[in-house]
Amino acid sequence: MTAEATLPSRALDVATWERAANRLVETTRDLIRIPSVNPPLAEAPDQELVAARHIADLLRDFGLVPELLEAVPGRGSVHARLRGDGTGGEPLLLLSHLDVVPAPSERWSHDPFAGELADGYIYGRGAVDMKGMVAMELGVVRLLTDAARAAGRDPASDPIPGLRRDVLFTCTADEEAGAAAGAKWIAEHRPDWLAAAGALNECGGVATTVAGRRLYPIQVAEKGYAAYRIAVRGTWGHGSMPRDDNAVVLAAEVIRRLAVPGPTRITPVMERFLEQAAAALPGEAATILRGLATDAPEHAEAALAATCDPMYARVLRALIRDTISPDVVHAGVKYNVIPGDAEVQVDCRVLPGTTEAEMRAVIEQKLGPDLAAACEVDLLVFGAPVESPSDGPLYDVLAGTIVDHDPVGIPLPAMVPFGTDAKFTRPLGVPTYGFFPLMLDPEERFLERFHGVDERVSVEALRWGLPVLYDVVRRFCG
Numbered sequence: 001m002t003a004e005a006t007l008p009s010r011a012l013d014v015a016t017w018e019r020a021a022n023r024l025v026e027t028t029r030d031l032i033r034i035p036s037v038n039p040p041l042a043e044a045p046d047q048e049l050v051a052a053r054h055i056a057d058l059l060r061d062f063g064l065v066p067e068l069l070e071a072v073p074g075r076g077s078v079h080a081r082l083r084g085d086g087t088g089g090e091p092l093l094l095l096s097h098l099d100v101v102p103a104p105s106e107r108w109s110h111d112p113f114a115g116e117l118a119d120g121y122i123y124g125r126g127a128v129d130m131k132g133m134v135a136m137e138l139g140v141v142r143l144l145t146d147a148a149r150a151a152g153r154d155p156a157s158d159p160i161p162g163l164r165r166d167v168l169f170t171c172t173a174d175e176e177a178g179a180a181a182g183a184k185w186i187a188e189h190r191p192d193w194l195a196a197a198g199a200l201n202e203c204g205g206v207a208t209t210v211a212g213r214r215l216y217p218i219q220v221a222e223k224g225y226a227a228y229r230i231a232v233r234g235t236w237g238h239g240s241m242p243r244d245d246n247a248v249v250l251a252a253e254v255i256r257r258l259a260v261p262g263p264t265r266i267t268p269v270m271e272r273f274l275e276q277a278a279a280a281l282p283g284e285a286a287t288i289l290r291g292l293a294t295d296a297p298e299h300a301e302a303a304l305a306a307t308c309d310p311m312y313a314r315v316l317r318a319l320i321r322d323t324i325s326p327d328v329v330h331a332g333v334k335y336n337v338i339p340g341d342a343e344v345q346v347d348c349r350v351l352p353g354t355t356e357a358e359m360r361a362v363i364e365q366k367l368g369p370d371l372a373a374a375c376e377v378d379l380l381v382f383g384a385p386v387e388s389p390s391d392g393p394l395y396d397v398l399a400g401t402i403v404d405h406d407p408v409g410i411p412l413p414a415m416v417p418f419g420t421d422a423k424f425t426r427p428l429g430v431p432t433y434g435f436f437p438l439m440l441d442p443e444e445r446f447l448e449r450f451h452g453v454d455e456r457v458s459v460e461a462l463r464w465g466l467p468v469l470y471d472v473v474r475r476f477c478g
């Protein structure tokens with residue numbers, strides 16, 4: 001018997017998948033039409049609650065009894081539990097967030113909050129980050145509750161046929177701005193919404209075509225973040241008599257020094273990623289990746305710059321070092337007044353193994369004694385890096401199911417340079433994997449859609465992913 005024949009999704013008929021795929025598209029579009037922007041819109045500050053209520057209504061229609069909470073008024077998160085028969089161990093968590101980043105519409109070719117369908121794509125803010133995944137998780141929940149009803153069971157209280165573990169569905173507010181009104185609050189006050197043997201979350205599992213090979217990086221790790229405010233002290237004066245200690249001039253030098261990329265460091269998760277990707281890729285691409293992983297990352301970086309798609313080069317460079325991006329500058333009151341104060345805010349992203357204290361020390365060392373004496377460095381926010389095992393029962397199900405659905409696909413464990421709600425599940429001991437299975441067109445610039453203009457997801461990619469996610473859930477919980 002082939003692996004494919006054992007796929008649980010094969011037990012459902014074509015018409016069922018057709019209906020489920022159509023619902024997935026419509027649910028994605030409906031969610032995009034709710035502008036659950038974070039920070040909330042002044043004119044409609046409760047849209048995360050509206051989105052949470054919309055999702056709760058769907059869960060209720062499926063026969064479940066959802067819970068909805070507002071950590072802060074207007075900031076809704078929603079949760080439901082599907083029961084297994086209790087013989088399979090801890091639950092599987094389907095984790096997602098319902099907020100999106102703002103989308104100034106000027107440069108979009110489609111209204112970012114209309115959920116328009118064009119050329120086989122659903123356009124809109126949240127298409128990939130991450131309302132498409134919310135809808136895919138809801139699609140799987142619906143198929144499971146349908147199975148319960150077909151067996152004469154009540155999905156709200158009876159075990160879903162074939163499930164040995166519970167499945168938790170948790171969709172949070174405020175992921176895009178630190179999660180104090182979302183996953184962070186839930187981890188502190190309602191950890192039962194998150195407690196699981198493993199969690200599936202956003203970002204990984206997306207087909208990425210490199211040098212003709214289709215890779216599926218499964219997110220097992222993410223960098224940490226440390227944002228700092230640097231107060232720069234100069235001397236106030238008259239613009240007619242320039243000064244070296246003009247705070248703007250000093251701030252410019254602060255920025256220049258901090259923006260120089262630091263040394264590389266290959267963490268164990270990146271070493272595995274680079275080795276496995278190099279083994280899967282032909283010729284030059286493999287040489288560059290091996291170069292990054294081994295002795296001379298500088299040479300490999302030059303090769304990256306020369307040959308690699310800038311989108312991939314940028315992410316690879318960010319994954320092999322602690323990074324510093326100066327992103328905010330405040331200074332000056334009038335053109336003829338030399339400012340005595342300036343402020344620079346920097347976004348640092350740290351690799352597993354780098355502490356906040358070490359990051360701060362790097363900043364002070366880059367400033368040098370002369371500039372450090374004129375600067376005060378204050379931490380704004382810190383989130384530690386997180387990492388989950390690159391093997392073990394859930395990872396193996398993810399990788400195996402990808403290959404069963406795409407026999408030439410190459411799953412591999414990967415880190416992402418940004419943060420997700422995994423920051424709050426991992427400290428609870430929940431192995432958390434970014435896994436949003438999408439079979440993308442090789443030309444699709446997926447990484448640029450995140451928080452970008454014309455965010456979109458292809459209907460075909462979603463249709464492919466739904467049975468993949470279904471099989472993962474059935475296999476891990478069955």
Ligand SMILES: [Zn+2]
Binds near residue numbers: 129202
């Ligand atoms: Zn996201």
